[in-house]
Amino acid sequence: MKATTTWTQGTSSIITDNRGHEVTIDLPEGKGGEDLGATAFELCLMSYSGCVNTIFNIVAKKMRIEFTTLEVDTTGYQKDGAPTFTDVEVELRIDSNASDEKIDKCLQQTLKMCPVGVLFHQAGVNTTYKIEKLQKA
Template structure:
């Protein structure tokens, strides 16, 4: 696995991986950027949300949990002007007929194996989780 970052202009850059994907990063206008992409710091939180979503989906498939919608929000905060996240709340919303207990078991297995979540945990970030069932309109 490899990532390469190339400056484009101002504070913007293009990050590519060794599979041919690319993303643009930048900082907000109020910090003198052009806001052409998420910041690297924002990508951390986006990665956490994406990882929980992907791993939950994989575990759900193994557990034969069917769903018609799945959403994961990750909300990060920085207490006492910390330079990085001190707390993250993960909220998983799912439209499924499966029991709450089975969904909770799937989430617990997800949390044990989500590599991004493990990194956040090892960094000492306090993470809380919430599951909400909903019906997609």
């Protein structure tokens, strides 16, 4: 696995992986950038959200949990002026007929397997989780 970042202009850069995908990063206008993309720090939080969503999907298939909606919000906090995240709240929203217990078990397994979450945990970031079961319209 490899990532390469190439400066493009101002504070903007393009990050590529070794599989041909790319992401533009930049700073907000208020911090000297042109707001052409998320910041690298924001990408960390976005990666956590995406990882939980992906791994939950994989685990749910193995557990035969069907769903029509799956959304994961991550909210990061930097307490006491910390330079990085000190706390992250993960909220999973799902529309499924599966029992609350089965969905919770799936999330617990997901959290053990999510490599981005493991990195956050190893870095000492306090993470809390919440599941919201959506009602079918």
